[in-house]
Amino acid sequence: MRTNPERRTALVDAAIEVLAADGARGLTFRSVDVAAGVPNGTTSNYFANRDDLLLQAGLRIHDRLGADPAHLDQPPSTEFLTSLLQLLQQRLTKDRTGYLALLELRLEATRRPTLQEALTKKVRENLDENIRLHQEHGLPGDPLLLYLTVGGYMLEQLTLPGVLPDGLLEKVIRQLAGSTPV
Amino acid sequence: MRTNPERRTALVDAAIEVLAADGARGLTFRSVDVAAGVPNGTTSNYFANRDDLLLQAGLRIHDRLGADPAHLDQPPSTEFLTSLLQLLQQRLTKDRTGYLALLELRLEATRRPTLQEALTKKVRENLDENIRLHQEHGLPGDPLLLYLTVGGYMLEQLTLPGVLPDGLLEKVIRQLAGSTPV
DNA sequence: ATCACAGTACTCTGCTTGTAGTGGTTTACC
DNA sequence: GGTAAACCACTACAAGCAGAGTACTGTGAT
Numbered sequence: 519m520r521t522n523p524e525r526r527t528a529l530v531d532a533a534i535e536v537l538a539a540d541g542a543r544g545l546t547f548r549s550v551d552v553a554a555g556v557p558n559g560t561t562s563n564y565f566a567n568r569d570d571l572l573l574q575a576g577l578r579i580h581d582r583l584g585a586d587p588a589h590l591d592q593p594p595s596t597e598f599l600t601s602l603l604q605l606l607q608q609r610l611t612k613d614r615t616g617y618l619a620l621l622e623l624r625l626e627a628t629r630r631p632t633l634q635e636a637l638t639k640k641v642r643e644n645l646d647e648n649i650r651l652h653q654e655h656g657l658p659g660d661p662l663l664l665y666l667t668v669g670g671y672m673l674e675q676l677t678l679p680g681v682l683p684d685g686l687l688e689k690v691i692r693q694l695a696g697s698t699p700v
Numbered sequence: 701m702r703t704n705p706e707r708r709t710a711l712v713d714a715a716i717e718v719l720a721a722d723g724a725r726g727l728t729f730r731s732v733d734v735a736a737g738v739p740n741g742t743t744s745n746y747f748a749n750r751d752d753l754l755l756q757a758g759l760r761i762h763d764r765l766g767a768d769p770a771h772l773d774q775p776p777s778t779e780f781l782t783s784l785l786q787l788l789q790q791r792l793t794k795d796r797t798g799y800l801a802l803l804e805l806r807l808e809a810t811r812r813p814t815l816q817e818a819l820t821k822k823v824r825e826n827l828d829e830n831i832r833l834h835q836e837h838g839l840p841g842d843p844l845l846l847y848l849t850v851g852g853y854m855l856e857q858l859t860l861p862g863v864l865p866d867g868l869l870e871k872v873i874r875q876l877a878g879s880t881p882v
Numbered sequence: 883a884t885c886a887c888a889g890t891a892c893t894c895t896g897c898t899t900g901t902a903g904t905g906g907t908t909t910a911c912c
Numbered sequence: 913g914g915t916a917a918a919c920c921a922c923t924a925c926a927a928g929c930a931g932a933g934t935a936c937t938g939t940g941a942t
Contacts, residue, residue, distance in 0.1 A: 520920065541807060543725035546898060557922045562900060618810065624859035625723055625804060638862040645863060662864075663872050667845065670852030677806035680820040681827060682844075690845050702887060730931060739889045744933060 520563045529554050529561055533575045534582070537619035542626045545571070572633055576623050580640045583609075583616050599657050603668070603691050610672060618676055658695040667694060702745045711736050711743055715757045716764070719801035724808045727754070754815055758805050762822045765791075765798050785850070785873050792854060800858055840877040849876060 520526075532554035536545050539553075545568070547561040554560070565571045610617065627634035645665060652661040667690060674682050702708075714736035718727050721735075727750070729743040736742070747753040792799060809816035827847060834843040849872060856864050 522920070525920090539811075541724055541811065543723070547900090548898060559900080559923085560921080562898095563920090618807075622807060624855075625800075625807060627859060628800065629721075629723065634860065634862075638860045641860055642863050660872075660875060662868060663849065663875055666852035666856070666868075666872060667848045668852070669855060670848035670850070673806075673851060673855050674848070677809060678816065678820045678823055680816075681824050686844060686848075690842075690848060693842060693845055704887070707887090728931060729933090741890080741933080742888080744931095745887090749932095 519566070525556070525560075526564055527578070529556070529564055530571075530574045530578045531582075533561075533571055534579060534619045535615060537575060537622045538615040542572075542622050547571075569630060569632065572623065572626060572630065573636055575619065576627075576633055576637050577640065579616055579620050579623070580644065583613060583620070584644065598655070599659065599695050600688065600691055603687060606668065607687060610675060614676065617672060621673070621676060660694070664691075664694055701748070707738070707742075708746055709760070711738070711746055712753075712756045712760045713764075715743075715753055716761060716801045717797060719757060719804045720797040724754075724804050729753075751812060751814065754805065754808060754812065755818055757801065758809075758815055758819050759822065761798055761802050761805065762826065765795060765802070766826065782870065782873055782877070785869060788850065789869060792857060796858065799854060803855070803858060842876070846873075846876055 529550060533545060533550045536549050536553050540549065547565075547568075548558060550561040550571070551558050561571070565574070623633065623637060627637050648665060649661045651657075652659075652664075668687075671682070671687055671690070711732055715727060715732050718731050718735050722731065729747075729750075730740060732743040732753070733740050743753070747756065805815065805819060809819050830847060831843045833839075834841075834846075850869075853864070853869055853872070
């Protein structure tokens with residue numbers, strides 16, 4: 519088992535690429551080798567088995583998607599809320615790979631208790647953080663309702679982008695900003 | 701290419717089971733043979749290739765999930781809306797297999813334009829029907845907003861059931877029933 | 883008797899895994 | 913500053929497995 523940290527994260531990132539591109543079906547040691555541009559057998563040397571690789575990818579994804587707190591130093595208003603969600607929409611196109619990989623992992627977690635446990639923990643932390651920030655900034659609308667709606671929107675746009683009408687997210691957000699918390 | 705219709709749909713149903721249980725990764729001709737309890741090679745004889753099989757599964761799923769209009773002859777009220785969504789929650793546990801398979805197919809559609817096209821058509825039809833019924837019955841709330849929220853809820857419950865607090869759907873629905881259409 | 887299908891069995895192909903082995907580079911220690 | 917040890921990149925290979933596809937036989941219905 520090799521330990522070189524740079525190469526390790528490079529491999530995990532490559533695994534995320536593979537997940538998004540070819541799904542869990544395409545994730546093999548060899549395909550990660552290829553995606554990372556390293557010789558055959560390298561991923562074998564760094565991870566005990568496929569489960570291990572999936573788990574690492576699941577943890578890493580949240581680091582990649584979560585890290586971007588720069589935009590939070592803004593006035594707590596409805597304007598802010600919409601701008602924050604436009605930002606989310608930007609991310610959805612920019613970091614499509616990461617979100618798709620996360621979806622694949624969620625599905626895979628259905629069959630892997632260990633992965634499910636780890637993902638549940640991470641996703642819940644993320645949700646709690648969302649709620650905390652929402653309340654801390656005194657933002658309008660119910661954070662849980664927002665979370666669900668945005669989640670549904672992302673699923674739809676990621677997998678079947680032709681279904682929803684254009685500009686829906688903005689309209690929806692405008693509605694939600696007017697509703698009161700549970 | 702064999703044509704026996706009963707066996708054909710039995711194979712497609714088996715394919716849906718396999719999708720939910722093992723994901724797209726596990727969907728092979730042989731695994732469908734096993735799930736359907738037929739001899740090896742049978743699925744090969746009935747479908748040209750994997751793409752074909754996936755497409756058939758995608759079309760069939762909507763028949764399985766959609767057919768249940770009995771509950772629609774009820775008074776158009778907020779009460780009705782909540783009861784209808786409780787029914788959805790029941791379905792989520794009863795027909796978990798179908799919904800999971802649909803999720804897998806959505807992900808797979810990312811890589812298969814033909815499948816994506818077919819699914820987009822079906823899902824959009826479903827959405828349009830939802831909207832139509834919603835308006836026809838004069839139900840409260842915005843149907844698109846409902847659609848997104850319920851979609852997000854379903855994704856969460858299907859893949860990481862430990863994340864959301866109990867009874868959330870009801871609370872959320874109550875909120876949404878009070879909001880006005882876009 | 884013919885046709886369509888169920889079921890069996892077999893081959894071929896490709897992919898994946900895991901590891902052994904070699905050579906190079908860095909680190910530590912004298 | 914030179915040597916030894918540890919670590920790692922990379923190559924190459926052996927072995928196994930799974931899946932696809934198909935040819936063949938038997939059977940029941942028309």
